[in-house]
Amino acid sequence: MTISRRAAIVRAIVVKDLREFSRDRLWMVLTPLMLVFYVGILWLLPNTVDESIKVGVYARGLTGSFAEAFDSDAVSADAALEVVPFESPEALETAVVEGGEVEIDGQKHAVDIGISFPDELAASLAAGESATVTIYVDASVPAEVQTAMDAFVREATYAMAGVDLPVTQPEQELIVVGEDRVGAQITPQDRLTPLIAVMVLLVESMALAGLVAVEIQSRTAKAVVASPASVGDLLSAKGLTGTILAFTQAGLVLLLVGAFGHEPLLLLLALLIGSVMTAGFGMLAGSAGRDFMTTIFISMVFIIPMAVPAISALFPGAASAWVQVLPTYGFIETIVGVTAYGEGWADSAGYLLMSTVGCVIIFAAGWFILRRRVETL
Amino acid sequence: MNLRIAWQVLKKDLRLGPRSPILLWAIVFPVVGTFVVQIVFGSLFAPQPRLGIVDEGGSQVAVEMAAVEGIETSLVETEDGLVRLVEDNDLDAGLVLPAGFDEAVLAGEQPELQFFVGGESLASNRLILAVTTLDAVRTVEGATPPVDVVIVSTGDPLLPMSSRMTPLLVLFALLIAGVFVPAFSIVQERENGTMTALLVSPARGVDVLAAKAVMGLVLAFLMTLVTLWLNDALGTQPAALLLSVLIGALMLAEIGLLFGGAAKDSKTLFALMKSVNILLFAPVIFYIFPDWPQWIAQIFPTYWIINPIFEVAVQDAGLGDIVGQLAVALVICVVLVPMVVVVSRRMTQQVVAAA
Numbered sequence: 001m002t003i004s005r006r007a008a009i010v011r012a013i014v015v016k017d018l019r020e021f022s023r024d025r026l027w028m029v030l031t032p033l034m035l036v037f038y039v040g041i042l043w044l045l046p047n048t049v050d051e052s053i054k055v056g057v058y059a060r061g062l063t064g065s066f067a068e069a070f071d072s073d074a075v076s077a078d079a080a081l082e083v084v085p086f087e088s089p090e091a092l093e094t095a096v097v098e099g100g101e102v103e104i105d106g107q108k109h110a111v112d113i114g115i116s117f118p119d120e121l122a123a124s125l126a127a128g129e130s131a132t133v134t135i136y137v138d139a140s141v142p143a144e145v146q147t148a149m150d151a152f153v154r155e156a157t158y159a160m161a162g163v164d165l166p167v168t169q170p171e172q173e174l175i176v177v178g179e180d181r182v183g184a185q186i187t188p189q190d191r192l193t194p195l196i197a198v199m200v201l202l203v204e205s206m207a208l209a210g211l212v213a214v215e216i217q218s219r220t221a222k223a224v225v226a227s228p229a230s231v232g233d234l235l236s237a238k239g240l241t242g243t244i245l246a247f248t249q250a251g252l253v254l255l256l257v258g259a260f261g262h263e264p265l266l267l268l269l270a271l272l273i274g275s276v277m278t279a280g281f282g283m284l285a286g287s288a289g290r291d292f293m294t295t296i297f298i299s300m301v302f303i304i305p306m307a308v309p310a311i312s313a314l315f316p317g318a319a320s321a322w323v324q325v326l327p328t329y330g331f332i333e334t335i336v337g338v339t340a341y342g343e344g345w346a347d348s349a350g351y352l353l354m355s356t357v358g359c360v361i362i363f364a365a366g367w368f369i370l371r372r373r374v375e376t377l
Numbered sequence: 378m379n380l381r382i383a384w385q386v387l388k389k390d391l392r393l394g395p396r397s398p399i400l401l402w403a404i405v406f407p408v409v410g411t412f413v414v415q416i417v418f419g420s421l422f423a424p425q426p427r428l429g430i431v432d433e434g435g436s437q438v439a440v441e442m443a444a445v446e447g448i449e450t451s452l453v454e455t456e457d458g459l460v461r462l463v464e465d466n467d468l469d470a471g472l473v474l475p476a477g478f479d480e481a482v483l484a485g486e487q488p489e490l491q492f493f494v495g496g497e498s499l500a501s502n503r504l505i506l507a508v509t510t511l512d513a514v515r516t517v518e519g520a521t522p523p524v525d526v527v528i529v530s531t532g533d534p535l536l537p538m539s540s541r542m543t544p545l546l547v548l549f550a551l552l553i554a555g556v557f558v559p560a561f562s563i564v565q566e567r568e569n570g571t572m573t574a575l576l577v578s579p580a581r582g583v584d585v586l587a588a589k590a591v592m593g594l595v596l597a598f599l600m601t602l603v604t605l606w607l608n609d610a611l612g613t614q615p616a617a618l619l620l621s622v623l624i625g626a627l628m629l630a631e632i633g634l635l636f637g638g639a640a641k642d643s644k645t646l647f648a649l650m651k652s653v654n655i656l657l658f659a660p661v662i663f664y665i666f667p668d669w670p671q672w673i674a675q676i677f678p679t680y681w682i683i684n685p686i687f688e689v690a691v692q693d694a695g696l697g698d699i700v701g702q703l704a705v706a707l708v709i710c711v712v713l714v715p716m717v718v719v720v721s722r723r724m725t726q727q728v729v730a731a732a
Binding site: 024030031033034037038041044045046049051052053080081093096097099121124125130131132133134135136137138139140142143144145146147148150151152153154155157158160161163164165166167168169175176177178179180181182183185186188203206207210211214291292296297316317318 | 402425445446463465466471482485487488489490493494495496500501504505508511514517518522523524525527528529530531532533564565568645646647649651652653655656659666669670673
């Protein structure tokens with residue numbers, strides 16, 4: 001049989017499968033709806049990272065020196081602290097204790113930390129006498145921030161009193177390792193985008209698994225291979241159907257969240273690899289040919305571990321070694337690299353290669369096991 | 378509705394239920410979910426500033442830093458290893474304390490402070506770690522600070538991550554037992570043809586759905602309590618807890634009936650679940666990330682059942698604190714009833730027509 005004839009058969013099976021999905025009105029309504037939900041949730045998430053600590057300060061005549069007391073190239077008090085000046089200690093205490101927003105100089109501020117310096121502080125420091133500084137904190141402020149503010153006040157007053165640091169600061173006393181992302185941190189939207197894309201892909205593997213399981217159960221797979229279509233044609237068609245379903249939906253989600261602004265071809269390639277891989281998972285899970293519930297259970301066995309690299313990408317730090325060997329790690333890192341860090345082909349080549357190898361292994365395993373299953377029907 | 382027939386259907390489900398994998402899943406999940414979420418992911422979600430220390434001479438600074446609440450410190454063997462961890466964003470900052478550092482500080486020699494920060498660390502974390510480190514050095518120096526600092530704390534403290542994960546686990550338990558069990562049971566009855574057999578008997582669609590709802594409700598109620606018990610989150614107000622869990626189980630059992638009644642087969646049910654479950658699950662994400670705008674969670678119906686459970690179980694709220702939220706949840710439950718009736722009639726017509 002010629003290649004064009006084989007292609008026509010595969011195409012016919014794919015069209016039949018897709019038509020079957022399209023005839024399901026509920027599926028046709030709910031699938032786009034699901035994509036809209038995913039995109040909606042992504043858009044609702046903050047697209048900025050607030051990396052400063054907002055502090056209300058009452059320090060008559062001291063506010064400037066307070067903020068400048070601890071500053072350097074890497075630890076910028078300007079970036080880390082947002083100082084809101086208050087006119088009186090009472091107003092500051094009320095703002096922290098009662099919560100909510102207060103209007104200062106026409107701008108609304110909400111502070112959950114307030115530092116109240118005594119009016120006589122400068123005179124006390126000059127006379128070498130001790131004074132008391134009060135810090136008001138909302139109990140929801142993390143312990144480390146409370147500790148840091150406590151230390152900050154002491155260090156600031158050391159500086160005001162002209163006491164030297166107990167250590168020497170090198171020329172650049174605090175060295176930034178890696179690209180400095182202060183002011184350009186990865187936002188929750190960016191962090192969640194790869195997870196959403198991967199979840200769409202993995203969920204679609206269940207759709208393919210269900211389709212395959214039904215064909216095995218009802219033995220229509222046997223009927224198809226009794227026609228001019230070979231087992232290879234059937235498997236190619238199932239793989240293609242799964243890939244199309246997963247790729248179009250994940251691609252649409254990334255398009256709607258505006259993820260294709262940088263290196264769109266690289267992103268599409270990563271998605272394609274991920275889609276073929278999930279089609280492989282679908283073939284593996286569906287080959288059991290059991291009822292829908294069992295198929296879902298088998299699918300979950302693949303989906304849960306395969307989603308771990310995407311969950312791990314939500315959090316800082318390099319993934320554990322066992323996460324890095326999961327087949328989905330490579331294409332998830334490519335999506336993270338492109339969408340969140342603006343990486344290009346050179347940066348992603350290793351991950352792409354890694355995910356391609358994983359994809360080939362998974363798809364081949366799915367093909368082999370499903371082939372055996374169809375042949376033994 | 379005929380209660381006797383509904384009871385017969387329920388008895389049949391209870392007898393055959395243990396054969397269903399979904400029932401096994403509903404029972405096993407609270408244990409497995411609690412282990413996975415609390416043990417494996419609990420630490421992953423912890424957003425504390427992380428400081429790595431290379432302590433070459435047994436410095437007191439390392440001891441002081443390890444004792445600071447809210448800062449995760451770890452000892453690293455070599456400076457190269459420390460730099461790599463900071464660069465990979467496994468640590469926010471690194472501190473190298475050479476041998477003789479403390480002695481040099483005490484002697485007033487002002488030794489060099491080797492402190493570096495990761496490019497991806499937040500500005501606030503850099504400040505916290507740097508200023509706390511300096512404070513630890515001041516402690517070693519034995520200096521008398523020029524001011525006394527008094528901290529006045531108000532309001533409620535931030536809940537630990539283990540508590541903020543509780544709504545996720547509770548909703549999982551409610552969803553699997555309350556939605557999945559009745560929905561899949563209904564669909565399997567349709568696919569196996571047993572629904573047709575039931576409906577040609579004196580049983581009506583509403584009797585069958587009532588039996589499925591009771592099974593989902595009881596299972597969801599019990600498994601939610603088991604989940605809360607496993608997470609040591611039963612609160613101090615048993616009446617309020619039981620009522621809020623009961624209303625939660627009721628709402629999800631109704632949703633389960635809607636899913637099961639609306640889906641003509643497993644594939645359609647799957648499509649329903651994959652799209653609607655994101656709506657059901659959305660509110661719990663906001664407990665995990667309290668910095669996100671919390672009002673968004675209130676858009677979703679399940680917020681009105683999960684938040685009362687959370688407040689009673691974790692924050693020891695009483696019935697008076699949650700009565701308004703439970704009222705909203707009950708209104709949603711009431712609104713769902715006519716929808717369930719419509720779905721039940723439609724399902725009956727479809728099954729009878731197909732027969």
